[in-house]
Amino acid sequence: MTARRVLPTEEATDLLALVRDLATKELLPRAAEAEATETFPRDVFKLLGEVGVLGLPYPEEFGGGGQPYEVYLQVLEEIAAVWSSVGVGVSVHALSCFGLFTKGTEEQKRKWLPDMLGGDLLGAYALSEAHAGSDPAAMKTTARLDGDEYVINGAKAWITHGGHADYYKLMARTSDDRNGISCFLVPADTPGLVADTPERKMGLTGSATTSILLNDVRVPVERRLGAEGEGLKIALAGLDAGRLGIAAVATGLAQGALDQAVAYAKEREAFGKRIIDHQGLGFVLADMEAAVQSARAMLLHAARLKDQGLPYGKEASIAKMVATDNAMKVTTDAVQVLGGYGYTKDFPVERYMREAKVMQIFEGTNQIQRMVIARALDKDNNGQITKENH
Incomplete structure (x- = not known):
């Protein structure tokens, strides 16, 4: 099962198909062993640079892909659905390029940015x-x-x-x-x-x-x-974009866990029928699907604000908080759906559950996100109550 997507251009549709194919053929077969042996896949980042994934949200004049964040984040989702460590790495690499792109001189950008966006420099x-x-x-x-x-x-x-x-x-x-x-x-x-x-x-x-x-x-x-x-100032400005990256990774991770749970529920039988046909289990899967789609909707809303040049800091914090909290819940439920098998390393959902936890912590803990959101609400309203908003 793949996520249903509405993409802005045919080029973006082709890009997502390319990344999904690459993730399935190149990343998925290696993920479990690399995670088990704690092996850093430097060659994967080189490959992603060669196909243009590392520089997607940056301009073509510097070797980037010239794609809007709306598209870039959905690419991150596709990667994270099969290998979260790589998804996080792509997001962090993009964040490491942000300061140079936004505050670097033209000379600095032309000297270093092409190799960074092309994957030669991680x-x-x-x-x-x-x-x-x-x-x-x-x-x-x-x-x-x-x-x-x-x-x-x-x-x-x-x-x-x-x-x-x-x-x-x-x-x-x-x-x-x-x-x-x-x-x-x-x-x-x-x-x-x-x-x-x-x-x-x-x-x-x-x-x-x-x-x-x-x-x-x-x-x-x-x-x-x-x-x-x-x-x-440079660091904090970059964190808004970085939070969207982690929100996308968390959403992709949750999608991957949901896919595993649904596939298992369609095949496993209990009391004479598939477990997905039991209402108690079916409702759990329905809640998981709702959580993934809700996170994706918030993520794309924030991305579209960014793409339009509008303020999006509050929405980035909401997206990061919602997506990562939802990923923790979805991956935990995925383990529950698989029962005892979900608790073993024979299936990837136990790993997904462990990976989801840190996403509530890095790029600003979700408690910090709540502080950011609350302060934004205070700033937006200036403490004034009117008949219209009372």
Whole structure:
């Protein structure tokens, strides 16, 4: 069963068909073993770059696909439906390109963006620190200007692609002001930059997550994106798009779990009929379908706002919160539908359930999303009550 989609162009329809075919033939056969052995599939990202997936939402002049977010996010869904670690990786890579595209000079963009979008350079996003996850302004990593170079010292935590990335989009403090943070593109082979031992995670084990240690890492001034002090603004602007990426991955993951549950329910028999024909089980599947479609609808609404150049931060937070909460519920129900088999590693739904959990945490926990939404509501209404909205 595949998701029903209404796409804006015939080109987008063909693109989705291509990605679905690639995911089925190239990704699906490898996913279970790579996750079990905690193997990072660097060659998969190279392949996705070659077929144009890594640069889909960026302009063609820099080697991107020139696709609207509405299409790009549905591509992410198709990937995540068979291999969430890769879906998350594509989203993180797109986020690592965001600062260069939005704040880089024309020279910087033409120098680095084509290789990033083409998959020759795989990126990582280095904002969080061990003590500064939901509060990035509390970061302690520093970048001190020394002639025509910055000297960076500190440590970054929870870095997707850590130890495998070719560069890190890294935020560091350039002044004592709380928001005195700047953004840098740091090559992974820069002396003094070391990836720590990968985290031992519950799920997404095919995706490496590490801390990054920075000891007198010297970065040329030309690798700073934007002006000094703009780093936090760049980071937070990118997070809105990143939240949509994770919402798409969570929706794809939930779709994959639903597909497994429906297929099993059509084949498994109990009391003389298929279990899908038992009302109790059928209702569970119906609720799962409603959850997946609701998440997709919210995700695409936020994407269309972004594509129109309209504010979408609140909607991105809603999409991230709804999609990831729904994915946790859908994957848990998928395990229940398969019963004892769902709890074994013979079927992928137990892995889907483990993978869904972290999606409620990264790119801003869902508690943070609720704070963002509440503040947006306060700003929208300015505390005023009228007859029309009372």
